[in-house]
Amino acid sequence: MTDSISIYIDADACPVKAEIYRVAERYSLKVYVVSNAYMNVPRDPRIEQVVVSDSFDAADNWIAERVGASDIVVTADIPLADRSLKAGASVIGNTGVPFTKASIGMAMANRELMSNLRAMGEITGGPKPMAQRDKSRFLSALDEAIQRLKRGQK
Numbered sequence: 001m002t003d004s005i006s007i008y009i010d011a012d013a014c015p016v017k018a019e020i021y022r023v024a025e026r027y028s029l030k031v032y033v034v035s036n037a038y039m040n041v042p043r044d045p046r047i048e049q050v051v052v053s054d055s056f057d058a059a060d061n062w063i064a065e066r067v068g069a070s071d072i073v074v075t076a077d078i079p080l081a082d083r084s085l086k087a088g089a090s091v092i093g094n095t096g097v098p099f100t101k102a103s104i105g106m107a108m109a110n111r112e113l114m115s116n117l118r119a120m121g122e123i124t125g126g127p128k129p130m131a132q133r134d135k136s137r138f139l140s141a142l143d144e145a146i147q148r149l150k151r152g153q154k
Helices: 017-027 058-064 078-086 104-119 132-150
Strands: 006-010 030-035 047-051 071-074 090-092
Touching (some): 006 017, 017 030, 017 132, 058 078, 071 078, 071 132
Parallel strands (some): 006 071, 030 047
């Protein structure tokens, strides 16, 4: 059996916080909502808001220093996903695509490429808006990760 499962949300730009709260309530899981500024979170003893300094990567560092093999990290931040995977955590992107040890290298390379293209002015604008199918995929991926951890699998 694993230690108790906790969910860590890289919350500043996370569009699926409400979905995470509902799933966490269903499974009675601890949730850490980590952000650089205060935000409304449900009044629930299992949901803990953590406001870190606004220094670069403060939220990422707080999460990466605490996660372990029985935890789930929800983030769109690829370097945080990489650090969390190295700590043994399960990692899910905001759109429901899991980050894995097999996929993180390509994600890091793609992030670097996109950063270079933006620096050259080739790409403007941000990610596409969150679609309903993204939320459905996210909920499915979160449920799968919880079930896998409950079974003691990685």
